[in-house]
Amino acid sequence: MRIVIIGSGFGGLNAAVEIRKKLKHSQLVITVISDREEFIFRPSLIWIPFHKHSIKKFTFPLRPTFEKIGVNFIEKSVKSLMPKQNYVICFDNEIIEYDYLILASGASPDWARIKGIEGKSASIYDISSALKTRKRLEQINEGEPIVIGVAQENPNQGIAYEFLFELDTYLNERCIKCPMTFFTYEKELFDGNGKESTEKLEVLMAEKQIPYYCNVSIEQVDDEKVYLNNGEQLPYSFLLVLPPYKGKECIRSSKDFEHENGILPVHETLQSVQWENIYVVGDANNIKGRKTGRAAELQGILAAENIVKQIHHEPLQSFQHDTLYLMELGKEGGMFIKQGTLKWTTSGMIPHMMKRAFEKYYLLKFS
Template sequence: MKRLLVLGAGTAGTMAINKLRPMLPPSEWQITVIEPSDVHHYQPGYLFLPFGAYTAEETIEPTDRFIPDGVTRVRAEVDRVDADANVVYLVGGESLPYDYLVIATGTSPRPDQTPGMDDPEVWRKSVHEFYTFEGAMALRETLETWEGGRLVVHITEMPIKCPVAPLEFTFLADAYFAEKGMRDQVEIVYVTPLEGAFTKPVASQLLGHMLEDRKITIEPDFMIDQVDGEAKKIVSMDEREVPFDLLVTIPLNMGADFIGRSGLGDDLNYVSVDKHTLLSTKYDNIFAIGDASNIPASKAGSVAHFSVDLFPQNFVNHVNGKPMTAAFDGHANCFIESGHGKGMLIDFNYDTEPLPGKYPIPGIGPFSLLKETELNHLGKLAFRWMYWNLLLPGKELPLPALMSMAGKQTDALERV
């Protein structure tokens, strides 16, 4: 009997076990998933929680609901992998041997990595985040009674998961305060380590204009040195200071600590893999999927989805000594909420940046790329249902895993 061990039953791990179980005969393959949390969080919902647009219950389901028959779930946290001995050690001391390992332990916000950020005097009082359930709920409580002032939305360092989420939060905050009739009492500043609103030129220019139109100031190239909670300011490495009344930060994102302890990761604990096959660059029996890997794509549920569409057949080929023929292209597809019931959509990959056009049917849509529409907003809302009912159970969506150029306006590149 061969043993496949999957670490983490978040978005990528859950999709992978649901797709792999029917492909690996139970008489030959034992599949075990290690996941400490009894609840599965729909993380895109964290964006809406601070504004009261989702209830807490809408973002949570029991983890076990999505574990398929024939897969054993171990409720535990991984402490260390001994990749030379093919053994995973759990917190508490138990050990589990494996033949093949799939690491799907994601990435987490780490406010402890920036001096002053998680100071208990200010943390979840005047300094907030919305990248965890607890953080999003605490921010909701603060926003409910906040009387206005200077709101600073801040990104510590890239890469972060869902790199458009801070922009979406900023657009939604603008709309939220306008709808509350207090927009003129709030100054909004967007502070980023990037040189513009986003990483890629065409989208960055458009998103930058959208910030300007909403009278949101952008402070680019800001590499944070510390949060001075007492003086209510953030200070950069080059000694620039940005004062705040309310700071909403995206702390440094890092892979799980055990990856570093096991010698499997880079500086930020991301597992080094081949960007087309997700196979470890060091070990022939270890894969990393979802946010846990170091592939140069967005850390996003959509990337997890498209790559995990291709991964199972590659896995089966690999264990049977055949070549892995499917090459993942870094395909990412993200809705961007822009407030007042509208949203945008971007679709891109390792080589092609987000461009205007229509998706998924070229020339028809119904979704519009890099354009604010109500349909895009409705698409984002509908995605929660698709996540729980189609994606996590490993069902097929009518969306190709690899990005297509059909329907994209390439001449937009010449206009930047």
């Protein structure tokens, strides 16, 4: 029995560990293929532009982790998938066959869907873009207009609020005053997370005199302005927009998959709607709800459990959303949201320390 997992982020790593725990028989070969040898605890990327963390502290090499539990690790990039024939092809043309496949390849920012934005927005989706953003912010001068926003269809809006308040704290600490504007396609600030979360953010925006627009989309971006569909034109010198996502190239170039911009439709069991021996987890699938590391982790575990059930001809389980979210708001503290309701808010360093503690726990558990 060959189980192949593509990707070793939150989804892929948890899936591999869970299958190893649940299936012990000697004929089982588990292989993880990933184009990176290290695990990146991506939520911690938010601190890189503000000199609040070091990359070494939230990454670790994966090969020793997988060797310890008897999982093969292949550091290669997958070029395409052949679901009819049950194999995947790597860029060096190596073919890897499977009986079950878990696709945990994540998603990429889809800048091309916003007219004119390519190359103009800062980004924090990976290490190199977070470092570039840090460099740009080191050079920011008094009075430069700043625009932070969430573009239509972005599936993890929380990152924009965290960035906004981190940036506000960073500028205050440096005694630099810049006019900031925020926009989002959400109907209200941080929509869907309870009235209290929205109200808390409204109060903070008023206190900090940050004007904002909700329920808007971007029509176009040029070198000087963001053009919103409500007619507003927002001048910027520093711009950070969270864009829509697209699925990875290996999915987009595989002719036997129906997909929406590379994002794969799945049943509630996380099985591909087309191929019952393929499971898709995390940012790569079209399950509704915020795309988070937490969701990817739970889906990785469920895909592993469902493969074991499928092998034993038992009924499969459906994915249950569990929307725990801890949002840090710079020096303003943070909010803890559970199942769409604000559970508590706090000021000071507690949310920051909780996020760091969770990162430490994760790294200790897996490295």
